[in-house]
Amino acid sequence: MLFYRLLLHLYPSSYRADYGEEMCAIFARELRDADGILEKCATWLTAVAEIIANATILHFQITKRDLNYSLRSLLRSPSFSITALLLIMIGIGANTSVFTLADFVFVRPLPFPHPDRLAEVWEEHPGYSEMELSPINYRDWKNASSSFANLAAYFNMPINMVGEGAPERLDGCMVTGNLFSVLERATLLGRYFTADDDRAGAPGTVVLSYGLWQRRFGGEASVLGKIIDLDNQSYTVIGIMPADFHFPDRDEQLWTPMRFNESDPMFLDRTNNLFTGVARLKPGISVAQARTGFSLIAAQLRKQYPKEEEGVGATVLSLRDHLSRQSRLLLYALCGAALCILVIVCANLANLLLARSLARQKEFSIRVALGANRRQIVRQLVTDGLLLGLVGGIGAVGIAVAAMPLLARLTPTNLPTAQAPSLDGRMLLFALGVTLFTVLAFSLVPALRVCRNAGVNNLREGVRTGTIGQGRLRSVLVVSEIVVSVVLLVSSVLLIRALWRVRAIDPGFQTKGILTLRTALPQPKYANPTTRKQFYDAVLGQVRALPGVIDAAYVTWLPMTMGGGIWPVRVNGQPDVRTAANSASLRFATPDFFATLSIPIESGRDVSESDTSDRPYVAVVSESFVRRYWPNQQALGKHFQFALHDREIVGIVGDVHVRGLERASEPQVYIPYNQVSTGDLPFYSPKDLAIHSSSANVQQLLPAIRRIIARADPEQPISNVRMLDEIVADQTESRAVQVRVLVVFTAVAVLLAGLGIYGLLSFAVSLRQQEFGIRMALGARRGDIFGIVLRQATALAMVGLLLGLALAYSSARVLQSLLAGIKPGDAATFTLAAVTCFVTVLLGSVVPAMRAVRVDPTSVMRVE
Numbered sequence: 001m002l003f004y005r006l007l008l009h010l011y012p013s014s015y016r017a018d019y020g021e022e023m024c025a026i027f028a029r030e031l032r033d034a035d036g037i038l039e040k041c042a043t044w045l046t047a048v049a050e051i052i053a054n055a056t057i058l059h060f061q062i063t064k065r066d067l068n069y070s071l072r073s074l075l076r077s078p079s080f081s082i083t084a085l086l087l088i089m090i091g092i093g094a095n096t097s098v099f100t101l102a103d104f105v106f107v108r109p110l111p112f113p114h115p116d117r118l119a120e121v122w123e124e125h126p127g128y129s130e131m132e133l134s135p136i137n138y139r140d141w142k143n144a145s146s147s148f149a150n151l152a153a154y155f156n157m158p159i160n161m162v163g164e165g166a167p168e169r170l171d172g173c174m175v176t177g178n179l180f181s182v183l184e185r186a187t188l189l190g191r192y193f194t195a196d197d198d199r200a201g202a203p204g205t206v207v208l209s210y211g212l213w214q215r216r217f218g219g220e221a222s223v224l225g226k227i228i229d230l231d232n233q234s235y236t237v238i239g240i241m242p243a244d245f246h247f248p249d250r251d252e253q254l255w256t257p258m259r260f261n262e263s264d265p266m267f268l269d270r271t272n273n274l275f276t277g278v279a280r281l282k283p284g285i286s287v288a289q290a291r292t293g294f295s296l297i298a299a300q301l302r303k304q305y306p307k308e309e310e311g312v313g314a315t316v317l318s319l320r321d322h323l324s325r326q327s328r329l330l331l332y333a334l335c336g337a338a339l340c341i342l343v344i345v346c347a348n349l350a351n352l353l354l355a356r357s358l359a360r361q362k363e364f365s366i367r368v369a370l371g372a373n374r375r376q377i378v379r380q381l382v383t384d385g386l387l388l389g390l391v392g393g394i395g396a397v398g399i400a401v402a403a404m405p406l407l408a409r410l411t412p413t414n415l416p417t418a419q420a421p422s423l424d425g426r427m428l429l430f431a432l433g434v435t436l437f438t439v440l441a442f443s444l445v446p447a448l449r450v451c452r453n454a455g456v457n458n459l460r461e462g463v464r465t466g467t468i469g470q471g472r473l474r475s476v477l478v479v480s481e482i483v484v485s486v487v488l489l490v491s492s493v494l495l496i497r498a499l500w501r502v503r504a505i506d507p508g509f510q511t512k513g514i515l516t517l518r519t520a521l522p523q524p525k526y527a528n529p530t531t532r533k534q535f536y537d538a539v540l541g542q543v544r545a546l547p548g549v550i551d552a553a554y555v556t557w558l559p560m561t562m563g564g565g566i567w568p569v570r571v572n573g574q575p576d577v578r579t580a581a582n583s584a585s586l587r588f589a590t591p592d593f594f595a596t597l598s599i600p601i602e603s604g605r606d607v608s609e610s611d612t613s614d615r616p617y618v619a620v621v622s623e624s625f626v627r628r629y630w631p632n633q634q635a636l637g638k639h640f641q642f643a644l645h646d647r648e649i650v651g652i653v654g655d656v657h658v659r660g661l662e663r664a665s666e667p668q669v670y671i672p673y674n675q676v677s678t679g680d681l682p683f684y685s686p687k688d689l690a691i692h693s694s695s696a697n698v699q700q701l702l703p704a705i706r707r708i709i710a711r712a713d714p715e716q717p718i719s720n721v722r723m724l725d726e727i728v729a730d731q732t733e734s735r736a737v738q739v740r741v742l743v744v745f746t747a748v749a750v751l752l753a754g755l756g757i758y759g760l761l762s763f764a765v766s767l768r769q770q771e772f773g774i775r776m777a778l779g780a781r782r783g784d785i786f787g788i789v790l791r792q793a794t795a796l797a798m799v800g801l802l803l804g805l806a807l808a809y810s811s812a813r814v815l816q817s818l819l820a821g822i823k824p825g826d827a828a829t830f831t832l833a834a835v836t837c838f839v840t841v842l843l844g845s846v847v848p849a850m851r852a853v854r855v856d857p858t859s860v861m862r863v864e
Contacts, residue, residue, distance in 0.1 A: 088392025091345030093399030104421035121277030124313035127580020169719030190239035231522035389439030482800025490808035508656035514724035604651030611672035625667035757844030793845035
């Protein structure tokens, strides 16, 4: 019978209390009357089935009744219901969207089998913790490694496609033949590369991305085997990758094999850093173990090649770990802001539910006095909360989905994932879990407190019963709202000021009125410098003749579009070892590049058309270059070894920010575009065209420029068409979007904190109406009553402000690397936060205070 009594607990407690003993007696009689073991077993099975079926029906009926009652109750209080729903939707929606982004970036598995075993391999140089691999180091490391199941390499190489519609510049990637085997992703159609495709002299093959296949080839399977023209070379399409394959980043549109030749001098140059290594760890080998192993391999190579490998080390990183500290911190800051919003929402929701429960105190007391079960009342209040949570949770998911397009702009571009995070099942469970926890926690506690006080005694004492303890709880909740609001306010203002400071940095060149575009000249069509010169002359001559054009020039890479091209500098016979202290960035430029971007020539001259390969090799260098190598000296006429040749300094120009406004840049070396031999440094051929125009809308020139380039070479595509100020603005775009999201969170937090103050004081005034009436009847002035309310608000504000400022300072210290030189304890920021806090408190307390002074003593005393 013990088991049967336990089964009865499946019924509601009220039903069990009324009929439990009778059911036990009936079952005991039936069990006693049963003959034989089979009949007793049948009796047990029948009883169990009946209990489960009847208990399910009863619970369904009770739940249906409670839901109907809750729905009617909530509809009778639309202001409460709408406010509670908005709070749940704001709090849960903000957290779901932000944590979906954080999960997408930090946690969600990358779209490869066993992604935790994928790693990147980099060279280490003094001052450069992550540098690309040289081809020969890649070969030696691959042969010597015992940590990896396989090691592949790739480097980004945009490529021109012609013959399939208009010429187009595509983001391509040259890969070793084993890359797809390392990633272990199958093709959607066809096959990927093999070792035969990667050997020198092999026919050209290409694998297309799903997006390019759909856009340029209509998604036709017949594209397999088709021959396409890439950089004036024939490639056969052998495979199509799936739609969710993005490697090394989401911009890649096609992949070709490297087909490098190990006898090529470029392959044998250990300073020719081109490749990024990607590897699959052997089972049981960690990233740390692989890093140790590669460090030992690098040490062995330093012994074998002491001159070439001096200072060269190795590092291994998880494929997901290649994120900047700034990106991580900003995402962590958004997660913290979302949690702050949740804290404020929970505090307001708790206050709201407490107030509603107290307002219904007399109703519950009457119901208890008439015989209602306190458990039923608690269950009813919890059902109210669950109904609110269900509707609010659905709305929160809708808000999270609507916010995804904005948050997608915060996804780091260098992750091999899609741009837009999606709400997967785990995030929906997260939203459900947070919603249920919030509504249960903040509906169950008020329900228990109210039901504990419900009864006949409470009817005699009135609604004031228990209000002191509940008033303290509500005050604590409001103080927590103020604390969180101050933290968010300080953090937002600091990051806004940091953004303004970064945007105010002088990039070292003019950005307004500069139209830029890219015409990357393909090899081997333009391998000869003379052929390239003919193209540049044809384009620049006609572009400069366009109405409104002040000047135009070509350069290898415009500032902030590519920060690499690092070469060692040798002065006075120094060792040819590349470190951060003896490196510079290389760019080839046509004449008038500095005039086009208004980069000042401090001394000497610009590069000239007469600077050809049969004349002495010259260079124009930046001021930082001179400060590093010839401080307080006249640098014009000095010689240094750089990029394969000895060069003479003929000009000194101002420094520019080539790596972005917030990153330090290496000294710059600008070389005449004519001073290069056939086949030398093809990657550095000038490709970016800058056009300075006095026209108010310089983009109106674009159709004419396209015609000029088409006349110079009908097969030459144009890409990367942008204004230079847009390129500079993009350097802070991610930070700006995150700051905007944080500002929205802060505004919501401050508003909710103000509403929390208003709600608390309004409720306090309603409870103290008799007190205020008596005070005024005994001679208190209205100003005295007004002061009482304001003093209560001020006390809460002071406590919250002091705690908030202390916590805000700690938060600012964590964010210090994002503050662009602004001190974490910036006095102006903290003063603004304090003033905003007090203004918010005052605005939230004025209406309740005015309501308090309008109390009519006679009416209050008569009601009591």
